[in-house]
Amino acid sequence: MSAPLRLGIAGLGTVGIGVVKIIQKHADLVSVRCGRPVTITAVSARDRTRNRDADLSEFAWEADAVSLAQRDDVDLFVELIGGDAGVAKDSIEAALRAGKDVVTANKALLALHGQELAELAEAEGRVIRFEAAVAGGIPVIKALTESLAGNGINRVMGVMNGTCNYILTRMESAGLPYETVFEEARQLGYLEADPTLDVGGIDAGHKLAILAAIAFGTRVNFDAVEIEGIVRVSIDDIHRAEDMGYRIKLLGVAQMTARGLEQRMSPCLVPADSPLGQLNGGTNMVVIEGDSAGQIVLRGAGAGEGPTASAVMSDVIEIARGTRLPTFGRPAASLAAAQPARTAVPAAYYMRMELQDKPGALAKVAAVLGDSGISIDRMRQYGHASRDGVPVLVVTHKTTPEAIDHAIAALPRTGVLTGDPVELRIEEV
Numbered sequence: 001m002s003a004p005l006r007l008g009i010a011g012l013g014t015v016g017i018g019v020v021k022i023i024q025k026h027a028d029l030v031s032v033r034c035g036r037p038v039t040i041t042a043v044s045a046r047d048r049t050r051n052r053d054a055d056l057s058e059f060a061w062e063a064d065a066v067s068l069a070q071r072d073d074v075d076l077f078v079e080l081i082g083g084d085a086g087v088a089k090d091s092i093e094a095a096l097r098a099g100k101d102v103v104t105a106n107k108a109l110l111a112l113h114g115q116e117l118a119e120l121a122e123a124e125g126r127v128i129r130f131e132a133a134v135a136g137g138i139p140v141i142k143a144l145t146e147s148l149a150g151n152g153i154n155r156v157m158g159v160m161n162g163t164c165n166y167i168l169t170r171m172e173s174a175g176l177p178y179e180t181v182f183e184e185a186r187q188l189g190y191l192e193a194d195p196t197l198d199v200g201g202i203d204a205g206h207k208l209a210i211l212a213a214i215a216f217g218t219r220v221n222f223d224a225v226e227i228e229g230i231v232r233v234s235i236d237d238i239h240r241a242e243d244m245g246y247r248i249k250l251l252g253v254a255q256m257t258a259r260g261l262e263q264r265m266s267p268c269l270v271p272a273d274s275p276l277g278q279l280n281g282g283t284n285m286v287v288i289e290g291d292s293a294g295q296i297v298l299r300g301a302g303a304g305e306g307p308t309a310s311a312v313m314s315d316v317i318e319i320a321r322g323t324r325l326p327t328f329g330r331p332a333a334s335l336a337a338a339q340p341a342r343t344a345v346p347a348a349y350y351m352r353m354e355l356q357d358k359p360g361a362l363a364k365v366a367a368v369l370g371d372s373g374i375s376i377d378r379m380r381q382y383g384h385a386s387r388d389g390v391p392v393l394v395v396t397h398k399t400t401p402e403a404i405d406h407a408i409a410a411l412p413r414t415g416v417l418t419g420d421p422v423e424l425r426i427e428e429v
């Protein structure tokens, strides 16, 4: 049996403690699978005295994560602190410069500084692996980098923030407004310390940017992701979309077009009977379309101690076995700076508006859509019960985002709407 792979683990929160527990529970299994033992030399966290759900007495303690990363008796540095800069970035850079490989779960850091870190790793002859950073326990980084390496990738998409999927499905099942369910999610501890990362679509945007870089061989470019969170999704839209056979998801889509790389993370309608439409609660789903493999659908837990630590361990084991993959699946210098393109791929759209109940109102709406070059596929008018306006729903035939923008700007000028019109893209899945 070869010499042990000695780990230094920085960050002993949900994920860090999960990793310690797996190593303690499965020492023999891991050792047999790697052909060598995997051991923990030293750990670091902010508060040494905190009561943690694991026995850490055998490990050396380092107050400073950078010192931990540089220890001579550490071969592999595992960064589980988090944050898109600061000590997470400093300690990873220190580890690479000190000749250590790195495993991290830090999507924010990779989305913002992935290219720089990939170049540093390569210059130092080291590897950075990050299976846990995208969709937690779902093996999506390995699927793209290894299993589908023989494919040209046409499109990558998915639901990659469990908290948002929990909020949207709970709104639908309980008939509760966004604000109430957001508070529930807070009470349940589902939200990041800064909830905007979740509900603003930023966390999911980080993950999409990482997947797009691997899928299309481009430099990771989070700034180019068009992001809209779930804050404007109303319970009305959830119910109306359901009536029309759809469900609303915070969906990320990345695809290369003739105009450049489209990356968007936004609330979209998907058919209720599709795999994405059936995804409930805090679960994640990633869909990859390869030119030979066709459509691959991966579903599972995107967060939580066990699933995330499982993904971290898959990277640790990969390195212990001697597999050395380039950060984004190809040499860092060959990653091209993709031309970012705003969404232009045509799609059907869902539109909801409230109209005054008077002769000619519907005709004026139809005229605006016609003038915008939009063809109507389905239209439904509801009785107005106690509301001020009459709810009207439109599902369009495929059209461009420009045409939709044109219609949304023109509709209020008809003078027949009682509120702002709502539009949501219907993604073909």
Ligand SMILES: NC(=O)c1ccc[n+]([C@@H]2O[C@H](COP(=O)([O-])OP(=O)(O)OC[C@H]3O[C@@H](n4cnc5c(N)ncnc54)[C@H](O)[C@@H]3O)[C@@H](O)[C@H]2O)c1
Pocket (backbone or CB within 6 Å): 010, 011, 012, 013, 014, 015, 016, 044, 045, 046, 047, 063, 064, 065, 080, 081, 082, 083, 087, 105, 106, 107, 108, 132, 133, 136, 302, 303, 304, 305, 308
């Ligand atoms: N929790 C999840 O389900 C999940 C899923 C996927 C990815 N991730 C990622 O994993 C990473 C860790 O997440 P978490 O949920 O375990 O976070 P956490 O907040 O539970 O734990 C963070 C740990 O880092 C430690 N820490 C903070 N500052 C430090 C410093 N200066 N030096 C050393 N340690 C320091 C804290 O003491 C704590 O032990 C993050 O990058 C996160 O985005 C988490």
Ligand SMILES: N[C@@H](CCO)C(=O)O
Pocket (backbone or CB within 6 Å): 136, 160, 161, 162, 163, 164, 190, 191, 192, 198, 203, 302, 303, 304
């Ligand atoms: N806040 C994230 C955690 C996992 O990255 C989520 O809800 O999916």
Ligand code: NA
Pocket (backbone or CB within 6 Å): 131, 132, 133, 134, 135, 136, 137, 138, 139, 140, 141, 311
């Ligand atoms: Na993963």
